[in-house]
Amino acid sequence: MLESFEALKNWKSAIREQATYRLEILVCAGTSCLSSQADTLLEMFTHEIHEYSLDAEVVLTPTGCFGFCGQGPILKIEPDNVTYVQVGADDVKTIVDEHLNAGRIVEHLLYDPPGQKRSTSEAGMPFYQKQHRVALKKCGVIDPENIEHAIKHSAYEALGTVLHTMDSDDVIDIIKQSGLRGRGGGGFPTGLKWQFTSTTQADEKYVVCNADEGDPGAFMDRSIMEGDPHTILEAMTINGYAVGANQGFIYIRAEYELATQRLFKALSDARKHGLLGQNILGSGFDFDIEIKLGAGAFVCGEETALIHSMEGYRGEPTTKPPFPSDVGFRTLPTNVNNVETYANIPSIILEGQRWFQSIGTKNSKGTKVFALAGDVVNIGLVEVPMGITVREIVEDIGGGVDGDKKLKAVQIGGPSGGVITGDDLDLPIDYDSLQSAGAMMGSGGLIVMDDDTDMVEIAKFYLEFTEDESCGKCTPCRIGTKRIHEILHRLTDMEGTPEDLELLEALCNNVKNTSLCGLGQSAPNPVLSTMHHFKNEYEDYAYRRKKTSYSIDADKCIGCTRCKKVCPVDCISGSVKTVHVIDESACIACGACDDACPVDAIIRP
């Protein structure tokens, strides 16, 4: 039980002075790496280390996400600063024999960037070079289930500083001056939000961490909670102190089993050491946190809906005002922040607001975590300073578009966002520039799309999602998203008309302007944005001139028969060294022939 800030500092020094190991093997144990058998690696290493009697010299640490998910399973050996990628079960023995015992680097397991030298460390990988880790600082560095690891890396030091040297106004001033804005999508200034809750008079107040990450294609919050749960607990406690709340809640999706389990572990460890509970670090401040499981509803990202869900109702939003800072959970003042927003707080306290202000653009300070996925070479979790361009993220960090295809667009902001394309790819990313380009920061999904992507289909995909997730409370969203989805269906079924395009645009604007909450107000964005940039694709469907089958360019075809062999519906005819022909009436547009053709003779629809 830590009874003072001094005791915490002493504990940290004691941990740092503990017997150090010659080598530490950090194995990424995030969901993605675990799915590609990182757990087997952990077991095998434990076995091998024991077998070679290396227990006193080598320590094995399962960590949170390294970010480079596409190259998983990944492991890092410290202090040698060597990273191995795509490590298989067969490689464990090699690493033990070569690296641990003989001190030689296992060359073939190093990351091999196309066209560049193999690199031994993260610093040499283009994937990491433009990244700046603030929210993810301890992810991939510590064992998330071991509080001593967190303490060693300064966990709860910001809390100690706040409790012993600041009053609540000081804390709010620092957060306000830092320029931190909400990372959940809206971008509302965090310090201002804290101030609103702080100034409302009430006997009891609450703080809530919104961990209901529902954007399909986004996994930032989950990775933070899996990799560094203590930072969230620490930040929420600071938030509680600043606004005058003694109870916090984490509202997390039940599907996030690993994150939930690690949060429970962190909670119990923090309580055991007096970092939560009564009289924290001898300051006289009491605070505790409870986990509330959400049950899967995108609309619960909206704070009023989230609060209703916590109270045992359907997750339906209500009009604001009153804002949760006045009337929130159990009708008491409640401050709701997103996971990534919280993850920035301890660093801002420790490093100061000026340090945080120095990162980013004029109106958007700090960094943003993106889940980079889709048709891109390096899939993973990236944290970049605000002001970087989308092109830098896709090309420099992401390694460009997968295969020999071209970049068509980048979707930012998920079902509430839009596509960035052409010159806009060179815009410095911040809340305002994305908004003016017809997209939005959103929670951080960033999906790269190559030139095969059908934009009308993409819009349809998102509308199917929002129609399904609409809570049904307000008519524009309930009926509107359904009708928008129907029109898109009609178009892609080649049953649409040119009038449908006008109808679609008018309907989208209506839903946007008249819906009750953020879900409905932003639901038409994927349609409006793709219509703006790819009007021709909508017209191709509306005028029914869209080709839906593949064909073969007779000038390029060399008659190799590869396409004929892979066609699942046998609609390609031709013999060796003669030009092949696709029966377009039978073609199902699966694209298998295109992938198989060695000379790029297949014409896509």
Add this chain to the structure above:
Amino acid sequence: MSSLFDMESFDQDKVQLLDDYIGNYVAQNNLEALIPALYKAQTLFGYLPAALQRHIAEKLDLPSSHVNGVVSFYAYFSEVPKGKYAISVCTGTACHVKGASDVLNKAREVAGAHGETMSDDGLFSVNDVRCIGACGLAPVVTINGKVHGKINAKDMEKIIQSTKEAENA
């Protein structure tokens, strides 16, 4: 489907576990205990049939209509039983652009499980889920919670066929 009042056909030990859980759950009011109780019930019984919902409503002194309103609102709760092998195909954006809908259609076709209902042999149920966050492995499928990455329609067919063969052997 059991009748609305038939609690006898349930495993009484599990019913006792559920009742104990509800009895011991500390909440400010019964409403706040509802979602946790539904979790517990779904974990114990696999799904939430009408009689079970009514039982929970009685225990918490809430209208059954409210309980059903909550159950039907959230994607996590299911009112129909799942197959022995619960297949979930991720249809998040990353998986979608990598062909998840083909995988989903193939799974439904080969398993013979459409919509929310399980296959006639009780072996499979197939549903789509929103992003499980393993985008690096897209398209992703989970079978009884275990993640399978980089699955195309053909792989899906093979997995289901071999499961069927193993079950019928």
